[in-house]
Amino acid sequence: MSLATLNICTHSGTFHADESLAVFMLKLLKRFSNAKVTRSRKPEDWESADIVVDVSGKYDAKKFFDHHQREFTGTFNSEYKTKLSSAGLVFKHFGKEVIAKVLKFDVKEKATDIEFLYDRVYKDFIEAVDANDNGIDKYANQKELVPRFHDKNFSLAGVVSNLNPSWDTDPTDADFDRMFIKASQIMGEAFLEFLTYMGKSFLPAKQYVEKAYGERFDVDKSGKIIVMEQYVPWKEHVYNIEKANNAVGQILFVLFPDTTGSWRITAVPVSAASFDSRKKLPEQWRGLRDNALSEKTGIPNCVFIHAAGFTGGVKSKEGAIKLAKMSI
Template identity: 80%
Template sequence: MSPSVLKICTHSGTFHADESLAVYMLKLLKRFSNATVVRSRKNEDWEAADIVVDVSGKYDGKKFFDHHQREFTGTFNSNYKTKLSSAGLVFKHFGKEIIAELLDIDEQKKPKDVEMLYDRVYKDFIEAVDANDNGIDKYSNQDELVGRFHDRNFSLAGVVSNLNPSWNSDPTDADFDRMFIKASTIMGEAFVEYLTYMGKSFLPAKKFVEAAFNSRKEIDESGKIVLLDRYVPWKEHIYAIEKENNVVGQILYILFPDTNGNWRITAVPVTSSSFDSRKKLPKEWRGLRDEALSKKSGIPNCVFIHAAGFTGGVESKEGAIKLAKMSL
């Protein structure tokens, strides 16, 4: 069939983040790019459609992608426990194809890249959509958690929910359909921006980090200092590269040029989300700046060392190397 006559069907009425995203993801594919979207709860519309998401009470991985059946318990794979929503179902079956097309990656030539992005994008983006739609709390014991502020309306799911027409405006199906398009665009554009970042920024950065890792002993024979000749997203790559080379926990400091022309020294965190470092910069330097820091360290043209000891700056590459070696 020509792409112009393909039909994607989802339910009418109140819409949610999951089907808003599911529909947008399908339309990212060339074969569905010109498809019409039908919002209906009528069986005849489901049967007439080429693919049906978030409605029908059926899931076959081919045409029907609903998750509301009592017996449905599907997850992305055995590594995940979160029940899939329509967004997760669509990504599970079409995610690799979406990644390959959107990022122009040949899956046959670069299967590891596609596989990494497939898992990472699910974990960092889609799984939260699945959990939200299925009423799954992020924390196992909500009673023990007291939030400092309300962030429901700050989330994508909250934004989408608020786009539904007001109950007291006597909304028509056309009103819901019009706002669904807006909701789908918001969810879809956020997804595309994240996937594009991962594929065109995060993933290519690994080769720069690997090259710096492999030449690290040219900087210091201990192998604990890595110097990047330009800034790239390095944090998560360092942990992966250490693991691949059986030197987990060895790298202590990363050096790289700052945007203002100075050089930065950063202590590697204990984990990618931790504020604690494997080895902080020396206590006697912390909180000092400029001449006071240069005098204390004996290294000229220092700029600062953060009071928490996790990062600092100096005007030259040579100075950054000296700071790192002394910090060892």
């Protein structure tokens, strides 16, 4: 069967983030790259299609990938509790292939990296799509939470939802189909940007953080400061490296050059999602800048210390190391 004859089928009418992304991911694969997309609720169209997502009431992990049937309770794996949507189902079965294709990874040589990204991309992107489509709240007890603002229309799911033609325009199937293409592109581009970042930026950064961690006692005998010769995404790698070395909570400050040519000192957060730090920069330095800060610390060419005490800058590497040592 030629590539042009393949047919991806999803439901017609109002569309959602999950099938918009599911269809996009399928079309990333070579065999579906030129496939026709049919949007239909007719059983005869499901049967004639090569793959069916988010409609049909069937899931067989081969052709049918729907999650709406009463008996369906599938999750990504035993570590997750979120029920899969069509996006999660497609990613579960084709995700590793998608990752290898997008990042141009050799499946054998990069097997470990693909496995890592397979889980992380689901956890940090796809699971939220699944939860949204299945009506799963982010918090266990919504009644105790009072939001400070409304972000429904700021989310990807909200953006996609708002692309559906308005009821008062008496929309046709063709109107929905036309906007579905746009919705799929928006979801797909966001997915590709995240996957590319994880594969090309986040993952390669690990080696730089490991090197800095290995040299930490050369910086200070306390082993609580690490210095990187260039900025890379470091926070999660620090946590993972500490955990692997039975040294959780050990690193207090990370130093690196910033885009201005100065050196940045940053306090390690309590957790990846926390705004609090394991140890903040001294209170008496906070909010000071330039000469006032240099006079207070005794270190020349200081730039600033943030008022919240989680980061600061100085024009030299040596100065940044001195600030970190004085802060411990």
